[in-house]
Amino acid sequence: IRKLLFILTAAAVTGCGSSDDPPAADDADVAPQIMSEQPSGGAAGDTTGADGAAGDPTGPNGAGDNGGTLSDGAVSILGYMAIGEDESFEEVQVIxxxxxxxxxxxxxxxxxxLTARQPDSCEVSIYDPLAEDLGDDIEEIFSPTGFEYLSAGEVITLSGPSGTYGEVLRFIRDSVIFYTDDGLLPYPAPETLSIDIPGDQFPAFSNLTIDRxxxxxxFNFENDGSQPVNAGSEFTWTAxxxxxxxxxxxxxxxxxxxxxxxxVEVSCFLEDDGAFVLPQSTRDEVDALLGAGWTMPAANLYRESFIFRQEGSVLLVIFRGSDI
Structure with a gap:
């Protein structure tokens, strides 16, 4: 989940609008004012506009249309949620x-x-795992970017076919507002989750569904340190x-x-063809950090799906993974 936040941070920081883009609203406290700003070329949902419609909320989520089609206009409000499940720890985490x-x-x-990353490519990063808790971690990730955090309501509700599954709670630390399950969600989560965001400074979204x-x-490696990974390891799985x-x-x-x-974390985006080895450039980068002959005790391979929903200048992205 932390990696998902890094990806979105990079998108937000480097994906600047053009000089012709309209300025963002000065008053982030008024959701209707934010929602009234429309991207150029036609509002979301207006199929007569030059940019077409936003993703069809009645269509298949995360399948067929990559979870929704975005208009070409400017976005000034971004919301994101990530849902992960870890079978080995029987844990569900939402942030x-x-x-x-x-x-x-x-x-x-x-x-x-999110969808056009180069397959079979890797990134190497270093971070301090001793942050006091999740809130400090989030503040460390986002504090340099100039965000203004918004409230989306006190509680975000998650539901399954049989009713309410659990709640994601709002936490506020200084200027940082974030949401997490606080370790209270039962494992496993329902196969299909419905998400209801009540809205506050960030507008409401309801009945958003995403499948596991x-x-x-x-997968030919165990995430328990029993099979150390090295520069020449070949990873295989069912494609x-x-x-x-x-x-x-x-x-x-x-x-x-x-x-x-x-x-030290090596994160790779893979083509789902059943086999992978680390690129030479990645091996060289890890050699420089750890020295030749390095090994890593943990390997984690997982799939993630995602949905997009856009309303005017507001964009919501939701991820779901089979592991954390």
Whole structure:
């Protein structure tokens, strides 16, 4: 889930709107005012506009249409939620945040950042795993970007076919507003989840549904340290080509530093064809950090699906993964 937040942060920070984009609203406290701003070329849902309609909320979520089609106009309000399940720990985790940017950016950029990433490519990052809690982690990720955090209501409700499944609660720390389940959701989550956002500074969205993506089958590594990963490891699994999901591989290890151990993470976006080896450029980068002959004790392979919903200048993105 942390990686999903990094991806969206990069999209928001680098995906600036053009000089012709209208300025963002000055008053983030008035949701109707925000909603009244429409992207250029026709409002979301107006099929007569040059940019067409936003994603059909009655269509298949995360399938067929990549979970919704975005207009080409400016977006100044972004909301996102990520839902993850970890079978080994029998844990469900939900995290979300809603924010307003000082200037609009292109909605298409966010979708492209998620769906047009280069397959079989990796990124290497280092971060401190000793942050006190989730709130400190979020503040560390987002504080430099100039966001203004928005409230979407006190409680976001998650439901399944048999009724209410659980609640995602609002937490406020200084200027940071974020949402999390606080470890209270039972495992497993329903196969199909319905999400209702009551709205506040961020507008309301209701009856959003997202299915659990297919779990990865026959992965040849265990995420328990019993099969160390090295530069020459080959990863295999049962392929699932053609699905509108992404497949991610995460590798982790600790690196000593003067201020305590740092976590080195290798995150790869894979083509779902059943086999993968680390690119040479990634091996070289990890060699520079850890030295030749390195090993990593953890490998985690998982699929994630996503849906997009756009209303005027407001964009909501929801992710769901088969693992955390």
């Amino acid at each position: 979300g945040a809603f924010s307003m940017f000082p200037e609009p950016y292109d909605a298409q950029f966010v979708q492209q950042s 993506p297919a779990a990865v089958a026959n 699932n080509p053609g699905a509108n999901t992404w497949l991610s591989l995460d590798l982790y290890t600790n690196r000593p530093s003067p201020d305590g151990d740092q976590l």
